[in-house]
Amino acid sequence: MPSCAALNCTSRSDSQRPLFCFPLSDRKRLRQWVGNLRRRNWTPNKNSRLCALHFEEGCFTVNYGRKRLTSTAVPTIFNLSMLYKSRSTQEKSRNAQVICLWWLEDMRVDLCW
Ligand SMILES: [Zn+2]
Numbered sequence: 001m002p003s004c005a006a007l008n009c010t011s012r013s014d015s016q017r018p019l020f021c022f023p024l025s026d027r028k029r030l031r032q033w034v035g036n037l038r039r040r041n042w043t044p045n046k047n048s049r050l051c052a053l054h055f056e057e058g059c060f061t062v063n064y065g066r067k068r069l070t071s072t073a074v075p076t077i078f079n080l081s082m083l084y085k086s087r088s089t090q091e092k093s094r095n096a097q098v099i100c101l102w103w104l105e106d107m108r109v110d111l112c113w
Helices: 027-037 079-113
Strands: 019-021 049-051 060-062 066-069
Touching: none
Parallel strands: none
Antiparallel strands: 019 049, 060 066
């Protein structure tokens, strides 16, 4: 079942939000999509999807009652704050490790005595 390719987005095709295919045949726009997505070492394929959450209202047209993307639509709305938060958590755990090493060194000093 396809799900949204955006980081920290849990939209799936069974949810109320429509999912859209990547513009694989439009290289210029595809580069913009992937660039805005900010996923490292990732390339979309024909099964990759993005949900409607990442597009501004002006990116849509309604065709036969279904939401569709315009031919120039580029996703611009991504929840990158989550990404930064997880980075700072990693940073914190690294600091904790350093403190742990210092503590071990102190212990070693104590043992030498
Ligand atoms: Zn999404």
